[in-house]
Amino acid sequence: MPGEITRFVLKISLILAVFGASAPVLAEDMLVIAHRGASGERPEHTLAAYELAIDQGADYVEPDLVVTKDLVLVARHENELSDTTDVGSREEFADRRRSKTIDGRLVSGWFAEDFTLAELRTLRAKERLPGIRPANTRYDGLYQVPTFAEIVQLVRAKEAETGRTIGLYPELKHPTFLLQDAGIDSVDLLVTALREAGLDGADAAVFVQCFEVGPLRRLDRLVDVKLVQLVNTNDGPADEPAMRYGDMVSPSGLAEIADYADAVGVNMNLLFGPEGIPSGLASDAQEAGLAVHAWTLRKENAYLPPVLRRGTAENGTGDVLGMVTILEAQGIDGVFTDDPGLVVSALAQ
Template identity: 80%
Template sequence: MAASNAPHLVKIALTGLLCLLVAVDPLTAQEMLVIAHRGASGERPEHTLAAYERAIDQGADYIEPDLVVTKDLVLVARHENELSGTTDVGSHEEFADRRRSKTIDGQLVSGWFAEDFTLAELRTLRAKERIPGIRPANARFDGLYAVPTFAEILQLVRAKEAETGRRIGIYPELKHPTFLLQEAGIDSIDLLVTALRQADLDDADDPVFIQCFEVGPLKRLNAMVDVPLVLLVAQGEGPADEPGLLYEDMLTPSGLPEIATYADAIGADLRLLFGPEGVPSGLVEDAHAAGLKVHGWTLRKENAFLPPVLRRGTAENGVGDVLGMVNILKAHGLDGVFTDDPGRVADALVQLQGN
């Protein structure tokens, strides 16, 4: 998922929020999928096998790896193809000359990029916490975990399925596929499809969603696999492969049926689903009318990411009212939610079910 979660994920005023809580019976909504956003990344550095395993142990329905590609064409899990935010690459003197600047999806980015490293070179790096100011406890694990390959993530899922006796879904996101194809000659779409086919995970009934912020790659995937596809949509942005087009222009009652021709769901920034006063935007209902599921992103436990009325205390990294946020999302019909804290969300859903 993109890092465009501004600190105030959904700005819901007190009066609007209270109206939401009393106006809708949460038990009337179907159960939401719990999608572990980069693993249990509220408790372990994101996109590590430790984060994924913890999420599975906490009851997540799906784990979500963001996929980038190495120079030798191996799919690996990182939040972005730029590595310095989530690894210790900047401290490796042997890679100092790999630092460069690239224009990715219209933005100039400087740093070290996965596509410039072989897998063997990436293996010398170690993961670190991306937002240590908010999650200092996660920084205790800096330096412990390697960058996992997609194959290793699938192996972990199989092992945990055998251990737990339950199906565990995989929800990969292709990062910057058009850029990688045009600028590096790397076809990440074909690499992902090949990996899913080899794992026998490319059929409609397999517990897999593939997500992307771009339109063309999803249209291509729609002709290659039968698993459900998800168009990711963010507030104030647009697909990188469709310059000049905003997601808001696509998310209209007339535009959503077009999305439904190549995708099965939208993965929506929660700010697109609720207005500043807490009133639902109508997007969930419109998407459902077009035959699309709605998965919202991203629910995090820290005050910095919660609406003001759901914060507890004044510390930005203090734990807020996750149960209250889950209540709102569930009550208004979301089919799934991406969360850094799958255990808390799963517990909240159980608690709401019992009320």
């Protein structure tokens, strides 16, 4: 297997040389960002997932933040709850099911902003990808939905235990929708929470990320923490219908992002062409003064390029070391991963 990895990286290097690109430079201290915690081994966005990620050596833990009816920041992948909790089986909440148009897409289910925190506390988390991660389903029903304050408390306890700095990397989910639909200002709530925790300064181990532009510009005026503009392979920011992510990752678009953000969080598919050849986005972003954080490295074959898959099972474990090596060769500054333990181990090699 190491020989296969070496040959693949050498192939990329040779192709770059042929096309006149500079030789790859290995990233120094690539950040390991635990995507929703160690979500490859525990149901995502649970205190258990965050704690395991920290124990495995993650530099940052990433909570996606939504808001309750009584204005409490809580961690869920989406404001719609049925994929990650048992709300759909709770008869007492059957009448809460409804449909909403979120960022131009019709979504049906149960929404965090329609529940108080006390009501959410009665729900239990479940594995979001049971077909890919059947082993995680044994933890279904064990964990509550955590608040952002509880995640901060956990991080501080683990810092005291380990003697190392552990960062927070929250993402604001659908802030414009929440403001327009429910009158909930999640930007203001997050700013207040960061200030109360003493985490609003430039030296805080905090990145705040969002797919939208306006909320990041507001945050840039309100706090000094590092900000990250998320970009995807299609569409554009929900709050800026005329903008497309494809234009935002052009050299001129990246220069505009650098006016208010410190990094770009990019879908890994934007970093490589169909044959695995680097797209140039990483170097363009870094020339604009932006760090590059790639998402999302998962161990399962289903999420890896064909050359790094091992066996034929979609949920089989592929070549994580190979993917880390390729990202390092591009000088990527950080990587989101569901499997921080494997990535930390790969970086050590």
